[in-house]
Amino acid sequence: MPRDQQSRVSRRKVLAQLFTGAGAALLAGCEAASRTQWFPKILGVGEHLTRGAQHLLTSRRSMAQEFEEADLSPQFRSNGTSNPKSPAYQAHARNGFADWALQVDGLVASPATLTLAQLRAMPSRTQITRHDCVEGWSAIGKWTGVPLSEVLARVKPSDSAHYVVFHCADQMSSGDLYYESIDMEDAYHPQTILAYGLNDAVLPIANGAPLRLRVERQLGYKMAKYVMRIELVGSFAHVGRGKGGYWEDRGYEWFAGI
Ligand SMILES: Nc1nc2c(c(=O)[nH]1)N[C@H]1C(S)=C(S)[C@@H](COP(=O)(O)O)O[C@H]1N2
Ligand SMILES: [Mo]
Numbered sequence: 001m002p003r004d005q006q007s008r009v010s011r012r013k014v015l016a017q018l019f020t021g022a023g024a025a026l027l028a029g030c031e032a033a034s035r036t037q038w039f040p041k042i043l044g045v046g047e048h049l050t051r052g053a054q055h056l057l058t059s060r061r062s063m064a065q066e067f068e069e070a071d072l073s074p075q076f077r078s079n080g081t082s083n084p085k086s087p088a089y090q091a092h093a094r095n096g097f098a099d100w101a102l103q104v105d106g107l108v109a110s111p112a113t114l115t116l117a118q119l120r121a122m123p124s125r126t127q128i129t130r131h132d133c134v135e136g137w138s139a140i141g142k143w144t145g146v147p148l149s150e151v152l153a154r155v156k157p158s159d160s161a162h163y164v165v166f167h168c169a170d171q172m173s174s175g176d177l178y179y180e181s182i183d184m185e186d187a188y189h190p191q192t193i194l195a196y197g198l199n200d201a202v203l204p205i206a207n208g209a210p211l212r213l214r215v216e217r218q219l220g221y222k223m224a225k226y227v228m229r230i231e232l233v234g235s236f237a238h239v240g241r242g243k244g245g246y247w248e249d250r251g252y253e254w255f256a257g258i
Contacts, residue, residue, distance in 0.1 A: 064216035073139040078206035084170035097210040106232035109156035133220035144197030161232035166224035180224040219256035
């Protein structure tokens with residue numbers, strides 16, 4: 001069974017157990033709250049639930065913590081690829097990505113090609129968040145970009161679209177291009193943005209120029225840099241080696257929640 005199905009099954013089990021116990025009332029309230037708004041992580045509900053169950057109930061809809069300017073790391077380090085080598089990417093970089101365009105396709109009603117200027121003209125969101133890398137470092141940065149939900153509204157995903165796949169420009173040592181994927185719940189989360197700015201400046205190449213994903217409640221490797229193409233799919237069985245991401249294909253968890 002694919003890992004995402006496994007976790008869905010175990011989640012269902014936990015929810016079923018909750019409904020049979022005193023948790024049912026709390027859960028009902030929680031679900032009502034989640035229908036009406038994106039609610040903050042610290043709620044006070046679930047005081048009587050185990051930590052794990054509370055995490056399951058709140059984390060997918062909660063907002064990641066946002067910080068103040070004073071909290072910004074002096075510099076936001078680069079990790080993984082810091083400058084894609086392909087001639088096509090290098091040519092785009094040389095002219096400031098003026099001719100670059102994001103391709104959005106797959107299971108959508110209206111595939112689109114969006115230039116950097118078009119993406120910048122769309123509604124934007126700025127957020128100061130902490131990035132956590134599995135390698136054991138964190139940094140706080142100020143990201144500006146277009147909410148992924150805005151881009152999805154343009155292309156109109158079909159009902160059969162269950163995941164958003166990000167195809168990147170950089171080739172890894174294995175020869176495969178970096179890729180990542182998230183589900184529709186994360187795709188529509190208000191803090192999920194395609195960032196073109198870092199710390200009030202144009203996104204540096206070292207951090208993923210011209211466009212990189214921020215999906216703030218997950219670990220660093222989910223945040224695809226150098227995004228060239230976004231593909232809506234029903235499953236990622238036929239993308240990469242089938243586990244939903246470059247590092248997932250090498251044993252990392254697909255859902256890398258913090
Ligand atoms: N295309 C691409 N995206 C990537 C990577 C990469 O090597 N290539 N590394 C990932 C990892 S492990 C981390 S921690 C972050 C690092 O982002 P940064 O370079 O802005 O610090 O990017 C992620 N996204
Ligand atoms: Mo990372």
